[in-house]
Amino acid sequence: MLFHTWTFAVFLAIVLPGYFLLRNTRLWIAWLMLASYVFYGWWNPYYLSLVLYSTVLDYCLVTLMERCPRQDAGSDASGRRLRPRFDDRMLKGAFVGAILSAAGLLALAVLGPATLRPAASGLGMLVLLMALGAFLGSRRIWLFISVFNNLALLLFFKYGGFLVDNVNALLAWVGLTTALPDPATLMPYGFTYLLPVGISFFTFQSLSYTIDFYLGKVPRERNFVRFATFVCFFPQLMAGPIERARHLLPQYQAFPEVRLSNFTDGASLFLVGLFKKLALANYLALYVDRIYGNPAACDAPALLMATFAFTWQIYFDFSGYTDMARGVAKIMGFNLILNFRNPYLATGIGDFWTRWHISLSSWFKDYVYIPLGGNRRGKLLTYRNLLVTFAVSGIWHGASWTFLIWGLLHGMGVMVTRKLERSGFYRERVPKLAKQAWVFAFVCFAWIYFRAASLDDALLIVRRIFTAPWHDPQAPLLMLLMVGLVWLYAFLYESPWREILKRAPLRIATAVCMILYLCVFASGGGSFIYFQF
Amino acid sequence: MAPEPIIKQGEGLLVTNEQRLSLRQWAVALVLVALVALVTPRLWRHIERFDTGADYRIPYQLSNDYWLFEWRLQQTAAAKPIVVLGDSVVWGEYVKADGTLTHFLNRQAGQPERFVNAGVNGLFPLSLEGLVRHYGGALRQRKVIVVCNLLWLSSPKADMQDDKAQDLNHATLVPQFFPNVPSYQADASARLSAVIGQHVGFFAWANHLQYVYFNQQSLTRWTLDGDPNKPLCHPNTYKNPLSQITLTVPSGVADDAARGPGSARHKPWTADGSHTSAFEWVNLDSSLQWAALQRAVGLLRARGNHVLVLVAPFNEPMMTGPDRDAFRNLRDGIGAWLDQQRVAHIVPESLPSELYADASHPLTGGYELLARRIYQDEGFRAWYLAGP
Numbered sequence: 001m002l003f004h005t006w007t008f009a010v011f012l013a014i015v016l017p018g019y020f021l022l023r024n025t026r027l028w029i030a031w032l033m034l035a036s037y038v039f040y041g042w043w044n045p046y047y048l049s050l051v052l053y054s055t056v057l058d059y060c061l062v063t064l065m066e067r068c069p070r071q072d073a074g075s076d077a078s079g080r081r082l083r084p085r086f087d088d089r090m091l092k093g094a095f096v097g098a099i100l101s102a103a104g105l106l107a108l109a110v111l112g113p114a115t116l117r118p119a120a121s122g123l124g125m126l127v128l129l130m131a132l133g134a135f136l137g138s139r140r141i142w143l144f145i146s147v148f149n150n151l152a153l154l155l156f157f158k159y160g161g162f163l164v165d166n167v168n169a170l171l172a173w174v175g176l177t178t179a180l181p182d183p184a185t186l187m188p189y190g191f192t193y194l195l196p197v198g199i200s201f202f203t204f205q206s207l208s209y210t211i212d213f214y215l216g217k218v219p220r221e222r223n224f225v226r227f228a229t230f231v232c233f234f235p236q237l238m239a240g241p242i243e244r245a246r247h248l249l250p251q252y253q254a255f256p257e258v259r260l261s262n263f264t265d266g267a268s269l270f271l272v273g274l275f276k277k278l279a280l281a282n283y284l285a286l287y288v289d290r291i292y293g294n295p296a297a298c299d300a301p302a303l304l305m306a307t308f309a310f311t312w313q314i315y316f317d318f319s320g321y322t323d324m325a326r327g328v329a330k331i332m333g334f335n336l337i338l339n340f341r342n343p344y345l346a347t348g349i350g351d352f353w354t355r356w357h358i359s360l361s362s363w364f365k366d367y368v369y370i371p372l373g374g375n376r377r378g379k380l381l382t383y384r385n386l387l388v389t390f391a392v393s394g395i396w397h398g399a400s401w402t403f404l405i406w407g408l409l410h411g412m413g414v415m416v417t418r419k420l421e422r423s424g425f426y427r428e429r430v431p432k433l434a435k436q437a438w439v440f441a442f443v444c445f446a447w448i449y450f451r452a453a454s455l456d457d458a459l460l461i462v463r464r465i466f467t468a469p470w471h472d473p474q475a476p477l478l479m480l481l482m483v484g485l486v487w488l489y490a491f492l493y494e495s496p497w498r499e500i501l502k503r504a505p506l507r508i509a510t511a512v513c514m515i516l517y518l519c520v521f522a523s524g525g526g527s528f529i530y531f532q533f
Numbered sequence: 534m535a536p537e538p539i540i541k542q543g544e545g546l547l548v549t550n551e552q553r554l555s556l557r558q559w560a561v562a563l564v565l566v567a568l569v570a571l572v573t574p575r576l577w578r579h580i581e582r583f584d585t586g587a588d589y590r591i592p593y594q595l596s597n598d599y600w601l602f603e604w605r606l607q608q609t610a611a612a613k614p615i616v617v618l619g620d621s622v623v624w625g626e627y628v629k630a631d632g633t634l635t636h637f638l639n640r641q642a643g644q645p646e647r648f649v650n651a652g653v654n655g656l657f658p659l660s661l662e663g664l665v666r667h668y669g670g671a672l673r674q675r676k677v678i679v680v681c682n683l684l685w686l687s688s689p690k691a692d693m694q695d696d697k698a699q700d701l702n703h704a705t706l707v708p709q710f711f712p713n714v715p716s717y718q719a720d721a722s723a724r725l726s727a728v729i730g731q732h733v734g735f736f737a738w739a740n741h742l743q744y745v746y747f748n749q750q751s752l753t754r755w756t757l758d759g760d761p762n763k764p765l766c767h768p769n770t771y772k773n774p775l776s777q778i779t780l781t782v783p784s785g786v787a788d789d790a791a792r793g794p795g796s797a798r799h800k801p802w803t804a805d806g807s808h809t810s811a812f813e814w815v816n817l818d819s820s821l822q823w824a825a826l827q828r829a830v831g832l833l834r835a836r837g838n839h840v841l842v843l844v845a846p847f848n849e850p851m852m853t854g855p856d857r858d859a860f861r862n863l864r865d866g867i868g869a870w871l872d873q874q875r876v877a878h879i880v881p882e883s884l885p886s887e888l889y890a891d892a893s894h895p896l897t898g899g900y901e902l903l904a905r906r907i908y909q910d911e912g913f914r915a916w917y918l919a920g921p
Contacts, residue, residue, distance in 0.1 A: 006725035476756035
């Protein structure tokens with residue numbers, strides 16, 4: 001279900017009254033959970049089982065983790081290996097249950113129908129690990145299972161095809177005749193092998209909860225419904241922002257205080273998001289798709305212009321979704337974390353990453369960069385950590401080498417400019433506009449790899465930008481005018497003239513123009529770019 | 534890497550813009566939008582030039598411009614001519630505007646504008662019902678001829694009973710939720726969008742703008758109009774979109790080169806050595822198209838219209854013997870239902886086969902003969918002379 005469809009309007013028209021009617025009962029949270037599952041299941045009801053599976057498993061793992069003592073896992077493990085007596089009934093039950101389940105699943109993997117064997121063996125191994133976790137009473141094993149399980153889901157559904165293709169190509173290159181099977185053949189009962197919408201978002205959100213609990217940053221959420229709503233809260237389920245348990249779960253403890261301003265602010269956010277998506281992103285996509293669809297036929301100015309257009313398209317598309325998500329949540333009384341802060345006005349590449357997809361970059365900072373050592377182990381390791389984090393961030397966006405290169409480009413950009421950006425010269429002597437211009441140019445260049453259909457296409461585009469002749473790019477004036485107006489608005493917002501934008505007539509006129517433009521001129525439809533991630 | 538991004542309660546909401554309206558500002562904005570939405574379409578009818586005249590028919594390229602269709606009906610409301618509703622048989626797929634059924638009916642009547650061609654190309658009974666329901670309000674209390682083209686009952690596919698999805702011409706007019714039309718498989722959002730479009734006149738007007746001035750597409754698509762296979766072939770790129778709005782509805786004469794006796798298409802169906810075709814006539818009881826036509830007739834009568842149903846003569850020589858029998862049974866069944874409902878109707882005999890371009894569309898001579906036959910029909914004359 002997409003925010004900019006009438007289906008969503010009807011969905012919301014049912015969900016909101018129900019939500020507010022239930023405010024004095026304990027059912028409001030269950031209503032939100034149910035609504036979220038309907039929202040997700042609308043896309044593909046079968047894949048809802050993945051969200052449920054991930055939720056149930058992480059809930060159970062954290063419950064079991066809580067039963068284990070906070071002490072060194074090594075000594076704890078050796079003690080238990082010698083003396084496997086359970087002093088905790090839940091762990092004992094988990095051990096027995098896991099052993100029985102593992103036996104059943106492994107038997108199914110060997111003797112059951114062929115279509116179930118891959119899934120049964122995978123699950124059997126996981127449950128066996130759980131038995132080990134219960135046996136050793138180790139928090140670390142529970143955490144490992146959660147990380148392993150969430151990453152395995154991602155790996156199979158998102159990167160399965162990519163990995164198999166590349167491994168098979170490698171095997172063929174070294175002369176081996178064996179080949180890995182197509183992941184689609186591993187699906188039970190011939191279910192379609194699809195990339196589940198939003199899988200990267202809900203797995204990361206769930207994962208952050210187990211890691212934070214392991215690290216002692218959040219308490220265990222005892223109420224399953226509340227936890228399930230945290231994992232699948234419909235405004236941000238498909239494309240973020242990726243919420244943290246310590247931010248969102250406390251908001252679920254009681255029905256939020258909803259004021260009139262929640263409605264007006266939420267509607268304001270939603271309108272801006274809708275305009276960004278339907279009027280701007282969809283328009284830019286028309287031009288970008290034509291040029292990037294056939295780069296060999298395009299000259300340098302058209303490729304440059306299309307890259308510039310994509311730079312704005314992806315921003316409007318993604319930040320538009322975030323605005324709508326935050327707007328809907330706001331109406332219900334929830335505050336979702338900020339995801340964008342005028343990123344194209346960044347004055348450094350590092351600064352760009354404090355403004356672009358903030359919830360993801362902070363996730364990678366907390367769960368990849370800092371665990372790797374962050375900047376605490378010397379310059380060389382800091383650079384390595386930065387590069388690894390950006391490479392992972394790149395590949396998170398999609399199963400393709402182009403995304404990896406995009407991530408690495410940004411990683412190298414941050415590495416190279418890190419010292420410069422912190423220098424007094426750069427901060428005080430270089431004009432702000434010049435800094436913004438060069439960062440924007442760099443970001444545009446990196447987007448080429450993000451948008452290109454293949455690595456070959458990306459390299460072709462870069463080559464043609466520098467070598468192809470210059471002819472009319474035929475970028476519509478209206479499109480450039482609209483982007484120009486948004487840019488001007490963003491500049492004004494970050495300038496001393498910001499007060500002008502707060503004037504009531506301007507706000508009203510802007511809202512009226514946006515609504516009328518959407519009704520009369522916008523072309524509807526189209527999914528969000530980040531849904532594929 | 535990024536700093537802590539969490540916004541705490543009460544802190545800045547938008548952080549990237551100031552487009553945050555208070556309740557009062559929202560109220561003002563919505564009132565302004567509502568005003569524009571209500572006034573503009575009405576005002577537009579005063580400022581846009583829409584030349585019609587005798588034998589006018591909605592131009593082919595504007596077939597989906599239902600706002601224009603509604604305007605056309607309103608335009609004729611004062612003179613109260615007889616409106617002939619139907620599909621491309623009424624519209625005149627192979628003939629020029631002066632070769633249509635309404636043209637020859639007008640000639641028979643001796644009045645150039647006694648009959649109005651309200652045929653819409655590509656329409657079928659399921660969409661005709663929607664057209665009448667949502668855009669036919671101006672027909673109230675008038676004489677209406679509904680032309681029933683049996684081609685739409687000639688197979689389960691034509692009747693839209695087929696489970697295979699079809700790309701429908703007037704998809705937004707068909708029943709979106711009830712009754713179920715198996716061949717129409719749009720998603721819920723498209724259906725809801727169609728329902729809202731049917732009820733909000735402003736959207737129909739916006740659609741009119743796109744159809745008339747932007748080559749039947751949104752403004753944004755129009756700026757990138759061109760050959761999709763040539764990435765850099767956008768003739769409208771630097772044009773001012775506002776200059777496109779010439780405030781004149783195209784007359785539709787230009788498309789007539791493909792129609793009329795001088796055109797290559799205007800020839801008997803046998804000219805290319807065509808043979809008989811197989812028809813899988815559906816049962817009247819289960820026919821979706823027939824049920825829709827029944828509902829359309831019922832709706833018109835409920836609105837005080839004086840309705841006459843013309844069962845368009847079919848090219849019977851195109852059928853094999855058993856198919857012809859089935860067809861006649863079907864036609865008789867329709868006649869019986871109309872009798873039973875006391876709906877005035879005419880079921881003319883088939884025209885000479887050489888006067889058809891295909892199974893159901895007559896050529897110019899066919900329309901002329903049909904108009905003559907209609908005029909000679911006693912039932913028609915009684916209906917014509919009675920009522921308003």
